[in-house]
Amino acid sequence: MSKKEIYNTCSENHFSLFFKNHEKALRNFLYYKFGNEEQAYDTAQEAFIKLWQNCSSVPWEKAKSYLYTVAFNKSLKVVAHQKVVLNYVQESQPVTATNESPEFVLEEEQFRQKLLKAIDDLNETQKVAFLMHRIDKIPQKEIAATLGISVKAVEKRLHLAMLALKKNIENFR
Amino acid sequence: MKEDHYLSRLLSNDLSEEEKQALGKDIDWQMFEKIKEHSGQLNVSQRESGNMLQTVLAAPKKKSLFQTPSFQWMAAAAMLLLFTGIGFLFLGDSQTSIYAARGTEKTFLFPDGSQVSLNSDSEISFNKSDWKENRTLSLTGEAYFKVVKGSKFSVLTSNGIVQVLGTQFNVRSRSQRIDVACYEGRVRVSEKNKEQIVIPGKMVTINKGSWLVNKINVNQPEWTANQIIFRADLLNEVTAELERKYNIKIKVSKVNTTKEYTGTVPADNLDIALKIIEETFNLKRTQFTDGNYELMKK
Structure with missing residues (x-):
């Protein structure tokens, strides 16, 4: 059950594995910040390149926080931030779907649209933390480690995000 | 509740039973639950990573250490020693x-x-x-x-x-x-x-x-696409798989069934997965804190 493997950032195999595990979440993280897919893609690539180039001085355990720090620093240079476009997962749930009345379905749909708009109106720090938690399902502890802030701060951002979302949604009525 | 960020605990399913009881009475609570549920189904569509990995790996590595010639010699000597050591290691079982x-x-x-x-x-x-x-x-x-x-x-x-x-x-x-x-x-x-x-x-x-x-x-395989598939599985096999997948504990009490289940349930939405199992085997769940569940006859 123990992990005897010793990982090395400079090994192409290990690095590829690391890349596979973190590439999607990193791009999402940058996308939440920029609202621009291309920009997120390019910045993520630059961050991975920097990690690869400096692999000999970055131990495996530090690789993730190094990656996010580089990406974060690069993101500061991006000036124009755009709207983040989100959508909902299409779920096939024939079991429950049959029980729902058309009015209910319509109401749900309206709520979903309001929620998207409300998320868009969040400030950036709250939006990033909220979406990392809700979309990438990253635990709060890990969000804290990734962003280099305390767990308490993450909790606060999520809490305030929820309050702001509720207020925004009610204002749309 | 001044500096208490209880809504973050709602999002991570960490509220205690007492808290739920107390907060559930709040008229705003339904709204928070709804935000939580729907935001959990959000998604962003990013294109595939394409050849990003190849581009990254093609970038030359920097060798910040071992720059001076004397260092290079020392490094070479060290490598020689290391390889001999590794050679011996390979003789053993790794x-x-x-x-x-x-x-x-x-x-x-x-x-x-x-x-x-x-x-x-x-x-x-x-x-x-x-x-x-x-x-x-x-x-x-x-x-x-x-x-x-x-x-x-x-x-x-x-x-x-x-x-x-x-x-x-x-x-x-x-x-x-x-x-x-x-x-x-x-x-x-x-x-x-x-x-x-x-x-x-x-x-x-x-x-x-x-x-x-x-x-x-x-x-x-279905499981690599966030699905759990069952093929003529008994209830205890179904719950065992859910326990593994979601890292939870399910206790089945007073149920004696030889019914077999064939079908898929989502691997990323415990609520729906349990709902399907409940309807199939005609059961009702009770949730305790920290991912402990009990399934009983309806």
């Missing part, structure tokens, strides 16, 4: 094992480029040093393999041996049953003195010694 804990999945690349994805609570172990000559590993649990063409690739399990040359296949070996599904190439399954070749689109099941061949109609 077993490597990789384990995917409950509630997680893991992907691993072998030295030859073959790839394995481990489902929750599954482990493989193999000898890394002579991998190129002897591609043999032992598996407990479930794994999906993409094997690069080359010498024989063998998977040993307690329920049988699976051998291939280069293909894509899934092996699931839990309790006394093994399922081997083939997605590309040919796979040979043997148990005791019986053996069978599995072709793409087919799956062989050996359950307590009896063999069965079934059709499959997907391009990759």
